Amino acid sequence: MYDITIIGAGVAGMTAAIYARRANKKVLLLEKKTYGGQILETETIENFPSLPHIKGTELAQKIFTQVKEFNPDFKYESVENISKNDDNTFKITTDSNEYQAKSIIVATGTDYRKLGLPLEAELTGNGVSYCATCDGALFKDKAIAVFGGGNSALYSALYLSDIASKVYVIHRRDAFRGDAALVSKLEAKPNIEFIFNNVIDELKASDNKLSSLILKNTQTEEKSELEVSGLFIEIGRAPKNDFLNSLVELDNDGYIVADETGTTSTPGIFAAGDCRTKNLRQIITATSDGASAASSAIKYLS
Numbered sequence: 024m025y026d027i028t029i030i031g032a033g034v035a036g037m038t039a040a041i042y043a044r045r046a047n048k049k050v051l052l053l054e055k056k057t058y059g060g061q062i063l064e065t066e067t068i069e070n071f072p073s074l075p076h077i078k079g080t081e082l083a084q085k086i087f088t089q090v091k092e093f094n095p096d097f098k099y100e101s102v103e104n105i106s107k108n109d110d111n112t113f114k115i116t117t118d119s120n121e122y123q124a125k126s127i128i129v130a131t132g133t134d135y136r137k138l139g140l141p142l143e144a145e146l147t148g149n150g151v152s153y154c155a156t157c158d159g160a161l162f163k164d165k166a167i168a169v170f171g172g173g174n175s176a177l178y179s180a181l182y183l184s185d186i187a188s189k190v191y192v193i194h195r196r197d198a199f200r201g202d203a204a205l206v207s208k209l210e211a212k213p214n215i216e217f218i219f220n221n222v223i224d225e226l227k228a229s230d231n232k233l234s235s236l237i238l239k240n241t242q243t244e245e246k247s248e249l250e251v252s253g254l255f256i257e258i259g260r261a262p263k264n265d266f267l268n269s270l271v272e273l274d275n276d277g278y279i280v281a282d283e284t285g286t287t288s289t290p291g292i293f294a295a296g297d298c299r300t301k302n303l304r305q306i307i308t309a310t311s312d313g314a315s316a317a318s319s320a321i322k323y324l325s
């Protein structure tokens with residue numbers, strides 16, 4: 024029986040593990056893919072105090088090294104279900120094991136939002152991508168497009184403009200949501216072109232690889248074809264809390280309803296990081312959440 028099982032080894036989950044182990048609790052940290060979470064996709068982080076210009080992968084490694092010093096049980100397993108036992112402890116079912124825990128901290132972050140277009144799934148990895156730093160190198164000297172108007176799309180476009188020959192930034196409105204300073208940087212790049220008031224209506228493929236996009240103007244409904252070999256879909260993220268199976272209250276968008284203490288509608292289950300309802304989803308707020316949720320879980324256990 025674990026005192027605290029933490030689901031997700033992103034920044035929030037890893038911070039929670041440090042705090043929980045420092046309080047001498049028996050801790051299990053579960054991760055589906057790779058420790059670090061979303062920061063692994065960020066080339067350079069500029070807004071984490073004391074570590075200017077650190078690479079996302081480097082920060083992930085630094086935090087994980089610190090976690091290991093406190094020696095929680097760490098396993099690469101995907102959580103499929105959580106249920107409550109009669110004695111108010113919890114059963115956690117993963118793809119390969121079952122665990123018992125007195126409390127749980129959910130720190131599962133978010134996943135890429137998809138467009139839901141035909142061929143989108145088939146072409147993922149064959150021209151369609153959701154991560155510029157992961158897949159950008161595949162498009163050296165090619166024409167590509169980034170779809171979205173937030174900071175993620177703008178950062179991706181900037182990063183990709185040093186690799187690709189041409190980067191089209193397609194956005195559904197006539198003004199970007201992302202920071203003006205970032206937009207100015209993009210405007211200064213000769214190989215970046217903005218396409219406003221357009222959405223992607225269709226993906227076209229040749230030899231099972233993306234070959235072009237059919238765009239639809241949101242004002243005139245007029246359609247046009249844009250030849251690209253790559254498309255980076257950057258239209259925000261969505262939480263991945265399905266495995267909670269109605270055990271805790273979620274908001275309309277699927278985020279776990281929880282305040283800064285991480286307290287959810289179910290005693291003993293806490294939420295930390297991007298998976299909970301909050302205003303600012305950043306590394307700094309994820310670390311803060313991890314500490315708060317661990318502190319709440321420790322208080323709950325005592």
Ligand code: NAP
Pocket residue numbers: 068069070138171172173174175176178195196199200201222257258259260304
């Ligand atoms: P976001 O700010 O929510 O922007 C999502 C963009 O996608 C918006 O432009 C939105 O259009 C568009 N969009 C959403 N759904 C769409 C759909 N179905 N079809 C077409 N377009 C759609 O998401 P984000 O860019 O991933 O950023 C998330 C948060 O992380 C933000 O707070 C951002 O500032 C932060 N962030 C920070 C950094 C950094 O500081 N280093 C880097 C990346 C992200 P509308 O504008 O029309 O709604």
